[in-house]
Amino acid sequence: MRALVTGATGFIGSHLVESLVREAFDVSCLVRNSSSKRYFEGLNIRTVPGDCRDRSSLVEAVKDVDYVFHLAGLTKACTEEEFSGVNVSGTRNIIQAVAENNPGIKRFVHISSLAAAGPSPQGIPLNEECQPKPVSLYGRTKLAGELAVYRYRDRLPVTIIRPPAVYGPRDRDFLVFYKMVRAGIVPYWGKCSYSFIFVDDLVDGIMLCARSERAIGEIFNLSDGSVYTTDDIIDAVAGAMQKNPLRLALPRFIMPVIGFLAERIKGASIINSDKIREMQHPHWVCDMNKAAIRLGFEPKVKMKEGARWTADWYRIHQWL
DSSP states (O other), X not given: OEEEEESTTSHHHHHHHXXXXXXXXXXXXXXXXXXXXXXXXXXXXXXXXXXXXOGGGTHHHHTTOSEEEEOOOXXXXXXXXHHHIIIIIIHHHHHHHHHHHOTTOSEEEEEOOHHHHOOOTTSOOBOTTSOOOOOSHHHHHHXXXXXXXXXXXXXXXXXXXXXXXXXXXXXXXXXXHHHHHHHTEEEEOSOOXXXXXXXXXXXXXXXXXXXXXXXXXXXXXXXXXXOEEHHHHHHHHHHHHTOOOEEEEOOGGGHHHHHHHHHHHHSSSSSSHHHHHHHTSSEEOBOOHHHHHHHOOOOOOOHHHXXXXXXXXXXXXXXX
């Protein structure tokens, strides 16, 4: 089986590529010239120069593959135009390239985000039937990318996946929180609730969605099935780091100021105005029962164990 992966050099994409190679797929990775290929060393894959924003670079890449896993996306930016260029236009380009050059494809799997659905106003986990109400630029462009894919559901076998917060080895975003815990102080903005998924479980879910006929034309939330409070997350990371950090209470009204200042100092980092728009909503939880019932999805890793494995990886690779 031949597979093309976009976003293959990223956190989730690199884990997916390894899984595909282990399962004897013939893997091609669409890679920009500026992207690092450090996670591909020793893997039997092909790299194809290209960029989802450049439609002409996609034509040959999508031909003669059985599966396309579209993970390329922009998670941090300062303007809607930047987000849209990748998350909307880039997605529209590749699904159109597949429709025009490989209409017999077995599956097109698009990795979206819970941000496309938006937060849960009452803290009740959102299912796939809930009306999407994104609150950030990132979320709005990810939803628009979903719609670009969904328009082809009558012509192509598409599946859309909405993961919540993803963590695990190689994740640089959650690393920021680990460093705060190591420093002994973490921001605390009250009781919130979140869904999470460990990267290995997400990759297993992606593979399950790609192979199951019952996933065609569907949207799936993939999480570890638990809901975690702010304290649960701090305790899990603190336990993994063997630290007892001070929880520094921050009033919600000051959060936009923090985002603004961080953006001016560091640009498109994990702490920015758009991310703060999401963080001002206390509940980001999703219901993964559809995937469990329809596909037999069974996540294996909970936060406490996953946080420990992630900390160990950070230490071994000297990220901490």
